[in-house]
Amino acid sequence: DRTLSEYVYEKIWFELPETEKKIISLLVENGEMKNKDIRSALSLSDSQMSVYRDRLKRKGLIDISKYGYLSLNLPRFEKIARFWID
Secondary structure (H helix, E strand, O other): OHHHHHHHHHHHHHHOOHHHHHHHHHHHHHOOEEHHHHHHHOOOOHHHHHHHHHHHHHOOOEEOOOOOEEEEOOOOHHHHHHHHHO
16 A cells, blocks of 8 residues: 555645546545536536546546446555545
8 A cells, every 4th residue: 555655646646636636535535426416516517527527537547337426446545545635
């Protein structure tokens, strides 16, 4: 966990734009979530959410394979990200 945190996950986290961090934070706190619930919690339009969802998917941070739902994709990222969220 320490190696992943220091050399990979920390770099990923601190290079994320603020809205993407908020989306990841919601997923860390709640686990798998409906796309519309994230959109509602952050007051994003459909088109804004689509852009952020696609960016996070291309970065490999989220899984969108279950229709309408988002979940974290990286192993142990949830555990490590909790330190940066608090």
